[in-house]
Amino acid sequence: MDLLKNFDKVTDVSKLSNTSHFSNDLGLDSLDTVEVVMAIEEEFSIEIPDKEADAIHSIDKAVNYILSQPDAH
Template sequence: PAVQTAFRAPFVQSRISTPATSISAIRSYASSSGLSQDEVTGRILDLLKNFDKVSDASKLAPTAHFTNDLGLDSLDTVEVVMAIEEEFSIEIPDKEADAIHSVNQAVDYIMAQPDAH
């Protein structure tokens, strides 16, 4: 019995200390991208100000709808979404990109992306 205890003790100690080192390597994605909503809104509005197909720049606002307010067609909207991807260094899947039709929707999407910057 004394021999078994001597061999077992180091094994238990190393086993206990192992999880502490592996926990420190975990990266947390629990919070949002770290960008403020105002910053995201401003960057998207700036992007749209520089988009030559916006029919009426005076209608640029956080509530602006790409088609109804800004006069963009579906191809223009795809170009805007691609520009948003580039601006924030993210990739938006086609299915989710098809649901972005306004500045607010784009802002909400970006705010939910932990990798956007």
């Protein structure tokens, strides 16, 4: 969640929760979501394939994906 707190497109950090949907709750568009996925890749030193990235639309999905990656750090 810290990653999103520092993301300049998230204007209302009070809406951040484990279940926040990037578009519905945080008002991010598809390009913003791509930026979030890229930031996740950089932060955790992982590469997220496009098919998998397309399924990441919320904080809990992002966290679950990261936790499922043994190389994430």
